[in-house]
């Protein structure tokens with residue numbers, strides 16, 4: 403029979419439409435460490451900084467404070483409540499649940515099955531390096547199987563954020579430094595299809611440069627992880643405002659559309675729709691500029707050669723590289739006049755009156771021309787049928803977003819908080835016996851050695867990230883597995899406690915599970931063995 407746990411929401415201020423995590427208890431920041439520690443100070447041993455904290459104040463990271471002489475993690479640990487079904491599902495035995503789902507029981511107390519509560523690492527606290535068991539080692543049941551979740555906050559020096567910016571605009575040369583407040587905090591990395599990629603943070607900027615570089619890098623990383631907007635400047639490139647889940651702002655202009663594909667892909671997609679309405683189409687793109695009549699898609703439609711002569715380097719028929727320099731003009735190039743990439747028309751092949759459409763890969767730029775008697779393109783009003791195809795290109799562009807992934811190495815000492823024999827944790831993760839989550843969000847585990855995790859910050863609760871001034875980033879991480887497997891891998895069995903114990907002993911907050919795409923962590927992976 404499922405155990406029910408009384409959850410007191412009286413101070414939660416739950417907002418059903420916008421789940422959020424709380425701010426810290428307000429304490430003043432403590433003065434720097436002094437050799438003569440006053441009697442009322444407490445020493446925080448949660449990280450190597452060893453702050454000595456006077457009463458009513460917090461240490462350097464604002465995470466630990468001296469509350470009436472007791473070292474206290476000032477943020478509440480966040481528990482998540484499994485989503486409930488529609489009101490008809492009350493047969494599941496969730497007392498008061500239907501009402502809560504409708505937002506009517508946001509205050510007061512209710513009974514929730516323990517199996518419907520997940521203790522996350524957000525606000526859980528830990529030591530660094532880990533010299534004692536993780537702060538919460540929580541036993542529970544899933545499908546009748548005894549499970550355990552080891553809950554902690556990882557303190558990561560080896561970590562970074564990979565940022566994907568959906569734009570074809572030129573942000574700057576690959577490998578260029580990226581700065582915040584003048585300090586180097588990352589670099590431009592390999593572009594992907596329709597997106598520019600940045601790598602921000604990392605151990606070399608956190609600890610390998612000046613103190614200021616480390617501090618500013620840490621600030622940028624924490625803000626990105628906490629879904630805040632960050633201003634960045636790329637050497638030799640653009641100024642950006644980047645925020646997870648929001649449209650990027652490039653040189654002061656909010657990006658709207660992610661390109662439908664490269665110029666060649668666009669020709670492939672729309673060739674049939676252009677057929678009969680124009681004689682030639684050029685799709686301008688910084689990567690591959692497409693030319694309909696030469697492209698295989700045009701050949702399949704028996705489109706008559708137009709005699710067009712393009713600038714740039716011909717790759718394969720109808721596909722041209724480097725027609726212009728990268729920039730913020732048409733199709734991620736620096737051109738503002740589309741005719742500037744056309745050298746001319748072969749008089750043996752072209753004919754007066756030839757109809758020519760030139761468009762960008764987002765449809766934001768498009769012009770229509772007809773050749774005059776001297777075979778010079780003359781701008782004309784775009785026929786309605788062609789206008790519709792340009793609008794169709796725009797319709798097929800997805801909204802431009804900045805995506806932020808946290809990438810971190812959890813293969814160090816934090817494993818000691820989980821097990822006495824850390825390699826068994828590493829091996830168990832590789833064998834899919836352990837489900838790794840960060841603030842409940844599913845983490846991708848990189849193949850190879852160590853425990854290198856990658857997680858989308860948008861799937862994590864707000865304000866999941868903190869820092870310590872070593873400097874390093876603090877992030878929640880949870881390891882869920884069968885209790886029998888935990889015992890086998892040398893887990894701290896004496897420290898296993900129930901969800902009810904956590905609720906009784908720890909300052910906590912309960913929020914609703916808010917990412918419908920994320921599987922429930924304790925049942926989210928088939929249990930092997």
Ligand code: SF4
Nearest residue numbers: 446449452453461463
């Ligand atoms: S920086 Fe934070 S975690 Fe480290 S000793 Fe100070 S209060 Fe504790």
